[in-house]
Amino acid sequence: MTRVETLSRMRHPNLVTLIGVCREAKALVFEFLSNGSLENCLQGEHQREPLSWRMRIRIAADICTGLIFLHSNKPKGIAHGDLKPDNVLLDNSFVCKLADFGISRPLDLTNTTVTPYHRTNQIKGTMGYMDPGYIASGEITAQYDVYSFGVVLMRLLTGKSPLGLPNEVEAALSNDMLQDIIDTSAGEWPTEYTEELARLALRCCRYERKERPNLANEAWGILQAMMNCPDDKCKPPTFFICPMTQEIMRDPHIAADGFTYEGEAIKDWLQRGHKCPP
Known part of the structure; x- marks a missing residue:
């Protein structure tokens, strides 16, 4: 089997594809890669x-x-x-x-x-x-x-x-x-x-x-x-992250300081006697 026959039968995403043969120029024609x-x-x-x-x-x-x-x-x-x-x-x-x-x-x-x-x-x-x-x-x-x-x-x-x-x-x-x-x-x-x-x-x-x-x-x-x-770059935007838990918020609540916190986290914060947001 000639090399041309071998190459013409091979197809793979990471091999250049042989399109044809130009006999006059004695050249092989492959796909163009930009x-x-x-x-x-x-x-x-x-x-x-x-x-x-x-x-x-x-x-x-x-x-x-x-x-x-x-x-x-x-x-x-x-x-x-x-x-x-x-x-x-x-x-x-x-x-x-x-x-x-x-x-x-x-x-x-x-x-x-x-x-x-x-x-x-x-x-x-x-x-x-x-x-x-x-x-x-x-x-x-x-x-x-x-x-x-x-x-x-x-x-x-x-x-x-x-x-x-x-x-x-x-x-x-x-x-x-x-x-x-x-x-x-x-x-x-x-x-x-x-x-x-x-x-x-x-x-x-x-x-x-x-x-x-x-x-x-x-x-x-x-x-x-x-x-x-x-x-x-695939990490979630910072505004999805609770400043307290450092996890993605599932129940976001805006506090008096203008920041958004996870609902359970801010509730626990206030129940511990704090009078203002963290």
């Missing part, structure tokens, strides 16, 4: 607003989901092989889709191997995102993409160049200086999230492939928990 690449967004090109930290976590989760789909493809899993922000495109709602499958490869399992892989003598990819194990052996596995994903996580967290970034993040984390390299244009990151994201990214970039996390069983759960965290 917000360009993640790299453009991280570089702040075209005077666009910086991506918020919440949006970056959602993008990371989208990338994770797309990779899980590729790796679990049947009958053979597929390694993207060149995951980087340039190959992550964003639609008008900033939903991200993986693109550029030019060096993606189906992964084979033989009688002598435990992990599906593809071996090549032509090393291709982008420096900074390439799995060191692949450079040394020429073997592409799903863990190749996990390494690249770790570097992308660090880019989302810091906005820095990928070259040498794992070492920089590891040193900052070890010396309790991670906040010094966080991309503040994303807003005020929760400290616990920056550390958890940094640790996940570093695990993805471990040299030994077997020590890297499973995307479906580990990475996705971590990112999903971050996306589901409460947002201060």
